[in-house]
Amino acid sequence: MVLKSIKLSNFRLHKDTKLEFSDNLNYIAGGNGQGKTTILEAIYYLCTSRSLSGSPDSEVTSFGCEFFEVGGTFSDLASNDVRIYYDSNAGKKSMFLDDKQFYRASGIIGRFPVVTLVQEDHAITMGSPGDRRKFVDSVISQASSAYLKILIEYNKTLRQRSFLLSQIKENNSPKLFNQLSAWNATLVKNGSELIRHRLAFIERFNEYLSNSYSRVMESKEIPAIHYSFHDETDKDKIEETFYDKLSELKDDELRRAVNLVGPHRDEFYFMINDRELRKYGSQGQHKTFQIALRFGEFFFLKDALGKSALFLLDDVFGELDTFRAGRISEYLKEVGQAFITMTDFSKSELLKRTGEDLLMNVSGGNVSYA
Amino acid sequence: MQIAEPLQRAIDELNKLPTIGRKTALRLALYILKSKEENVTTLTNALLALKTDLRFCNTCHNISIDEECEICKSTRRDKSVLCVVEEPSDVIAIEKSNEFNGVYHVLGGVLSPLSGKGTDDLNIDSLVKRVEHSDIRELILALNPDTEGETTALYLARLFKNSNLNISRIARGLPVGGDLEFADQATIGRAFIGRIKVE
Numbered sequence: 001m002v003l004k005s006i007k008l009s010n011f012r013l014h015k016d017t018k019l020e021f022s023d024n025l026n027y028i029a030g031g032n033g034q035g036k037t038t039i040l041e042a043i044y045y046l047c048t049s050r051s052l053s054g055s056p057d058s059e060v061t062s063f064g065c066e067f068f069e070v071g072g073t074f075s076d077l078a079s080n081d082v083r084i085y086y087d088s089n090a091g092k093k094s095m096f097l098d099d100k101q102f103y104r105a106s107g108i109i110g111r112f113p114v115v116t117l118v119q120e121d122h123a124i125t126m127g128s129p130g131d132r133r134k135f136v137d138s139v140i141s142q143a144s145s146a147y148l149k150i151l152i153e154y155n156k157t158l159r160q161r162s163f164l165l166s167q168i169k170e171n172n173s174p175k176l177f178n179q180l181s182a183w184n185a186t187l188v189k190n191g192s193e194l195i196r197h198r199l200a201f202i203e204r205f206n207e208y209l210s211n212s213y214s215r216v217m218e219s220k221e222i223p224a225i226h227y228s229f230h231d232e233t234d235k236d237k238i239e240e241t242f243y244d245k246l247s248e249l250k251d252d253e254l255r256r257a258v259n260l261v262g263p264h265r266d267e268f269y270f271m272i273n274d275r276e277l278r279k280y281g282s283q284g285q286h287k288t289f290q291i292a293l294r295f296g297e298f299f300f301l302k303d304a305l306g307k308s309a310l311f312l313l314d315d316v317f318g319e320l321d322t323f324r325a326g327r328i329s330e331y332l333k334e335v336g337q338a339f340i341t342m343t344d345f346s347k348s349e350l351l352k353r354t355g356e357d358l359l360m361n362v363s364g365g366n367v368s369y370a
Numbered sequence: 371m372q373i374a375e376p377l378q379r380a381i382d383e384l385n386k387l388p389t390i391g392r393k394t395a396l397r398l399a400l401y402i403l404k405s406k407e408e409n410v411t412t413l414t415n416a417l418l419a420l421k422t423d424l425r426f427c428n429t430c431h432n433i434s435i436d437e438e439c440e441i442c443k444s445t446r447r448d449k450s451v452l453c454v455v456e457e458p459s460d461v462i463a464i465e466k467s468n469e470f471n472g473v474y475h476v477l478g479g480v481l482s483p484l485s486g487k488g489t490d491d492l493n494i495d496s497l498v499k500r501v502e503h504s505d506i507r508e509l510i511l512a513l514n515p516d517t518e519g520e521t522t523a524l525y526l527a528r529l530f531k532n533s534n535l536n537i538s539r540i541a542r543g544l545p546v547g548g549d550l551e552f553a554d555q556a557t558i559g560r561a562f563i564g565r566i567k568v569e
Contacts, residue, residue: 146555156517164483175489179481182525186517 013365
């Protein structure tokens with residue numbers, strides 16, 4: 001799947017921008033605050049109906065304007081037009097797929113898969129365990145809607161159970177304990193299903209990760225993700241282990257009225273040569289790992305979904321030495337279509353560009369082809 | 371603009387009903403205002419009759435005109451098979467299928483700590499008494515396949531674990547006459563787990 005063209009009206013700095021894209025690499029160059037990342041944001045809007053940075057629609061509208069509009073044409077086996085219109089007076093967003101209106105983000109999510117590599121990705125390797133779970137959950141959810149459904153049910157179970165725990169804390173009745181044991185059973189059932197999915201995913205994804213890592217970094221370093229549940233148990237005993245841990249931490253859970261056991265507490269350890277990245281990794285290793293995760297995600301989704309996602313890379317070359325920048329631009333050729341912003345125009349000479357690739361200059365919301 | 375007090379009161383009352391928002395409430399109130407008086411009387415009588423002429427069955431808690439509902443009174447129903455459901459609307463749905471000839475027990479909800487539903491808020495005590503005092507062989511748990519329904523089914527299954535009851539829960543899977551290719555992944559996944567041997 002490729003994005004053929006895009007049209008922006010009153011979208012942040014872009015008053016009226018029309019762009020035709022290459023099916024291969026699209027480099028978007030320009031200084032800070034000129035509207036490069038905004039183009040990625042607009043593409044992300046077309047794929048998900050939401051902002052890449054999580055900004056509300058009202059903030060995306062150009063200052064003083066009454067609406068914004070983003071439209072684009074995707075081409076796969078057939079071509080699809082997506083249009084999103086936001087009326088800032090009414091605070092209302094209208095979304096259209098091939099001129100047919102749809103009302104929920106689910107109307108397009110998953111249809112036009114998208115993978116992003118942005119500055120905020122540093123949280124995945126450097127941040128909290130929750131950031132790593134979020135990454136893993138989002139990749140599996142994109143490949144499997146069944147996983148997403150179980151995840152939603154599981155989160156509901158967590159809310160119900162923690163509320164019940166707080167009720168028990170206030171009022172220690174045996175009837176509530178009987179209910180708790182039923183909620184435990186649901187927790188273990190849904191939770192174990194998540195754990196099985198995650199185990200299967202990590203096993204597959206590690207291959208994609210180490211492949212991508214070696215392409216970005218010519219070295220003998222071996223990256224891997226370890227899943228905390230995996231080290232302690234074998235696949236047939238997940239439920240058993242789950243129940244054991246629950247009874248082990250029962251008193252703690254009741255005292256604090258918090259769910260302490262389950263996949264929402266599990267940790268993914270990112271390793272390089274069997275040493276934990278978070279504790280021992282250099283800045284460069286962190287950056288390389290983040291890049292390899294997103295490339296891994298891209299190729300994993302390509303195999304899982306049978307089509308290529310759009311790959312958006314925001315200022316990936318900024319922090320890299322010329323050697324790795326060159327390797328990444330080489331590796332990008334295997335991706336198909338990608339959109340890459342960069343501040344430092346001089347680096348563009350180092351990129352291994354071919355005739356089909358496109359280079360654009362963005363300045364003050366105006367785009368010119370170079 | 372100040373809305374006349376009787377109209378505002380009608381809007382506020384209609385607004386309390388599920389799925390009725392402010393605008394719909396206003397539209398309904400104005401419609402009723404414009405209707406013939408006899409039609410409004412018929413409507414209010416129909417609504418009142420719900421409270422005066424109907425009650426809940428003493429045995430199964432289904433909607434009933436008498437102390438015992440038509441299904442519990444019937445001699446043609448198999449009293450040894452008991453189907454546990456969440457709400458009276460589920461009884462209506464199952465009855466329409468004509469597939470079930472046993473009797474029902476309406477729980478009046480499912481376990482949900484967040485909505486303040488515990489075991490004491492559901493018709494569980496009366497279910498236990500029914501199982502103890504009448505000749506029930508089989509318990510079918512026909513609860514919704516969501517987190518709360520599943521948990522309630524598990525709770526009941528454990529509660530009656532030591533009785534001689536044959537306990538089952540209704541199957542989940544593909545809709546009849548449906549196309550496999552249009553079913554969602556989760557449903558297909560469950561249908562595989564709950565596959566049935568072909569004789």
